Amino acid sequence: MMVTSFFPGRIRLREAIFKDVAVVQKCTRILETSDAVKNITSNCTTGSVLLEYDPEKIPMDKIEPLIPFFMELEKLARNYSDSKRNIVMDKLQELEDMIKKSW
Numbered sequence: 001m002m003v004t005s006f007f008p009g010r011i012r013l014r015e016a017i018f019k020d021v022a023v024v025q026k027c028t029r030i031l032e033t034s035d036a037v038k039n040i041t042s043n044c045t046t047g048s049v050l051l052e053y054d055p056e057k058i059p060m061d062k063i064e065p066l067i068p069f070f071m072e073l074e075k076l077a078r079n080y081s082d083s084k085r086n087i088v089m090d091k092l093q094e095l096e097d098m099i100k101k102s103w
Helices: 021-031 060-078 082-102
Strands: 002-007 010-014 037-043 048-053
Touching: 021 037, 021 048, 021 082, 060 082
Parallel strands: none
Antiparallel strands: 002 010, 010 048, 037 048
């Protein structure tokens, strides 16, 4: 995923995968479970997502173990097509389950 803008408290991602409304909705539901997330804005036409969050509430010790998972998810995002939606949705469900267990 291409990070087009970042500074603590705000990150913008752009990738074709974010043109899929179902994927964006699932990602949004997962992210909204965190009290660190302030706002999520998406544009499915451009494939852009803006995440605004409280950087002081992000537990780095809980994020670091997820890095290998995010790298795997990034590979799926870069080669995304509608035919891979189920695979991506399954990976997002894994992420949601991991967050529920460890956070």
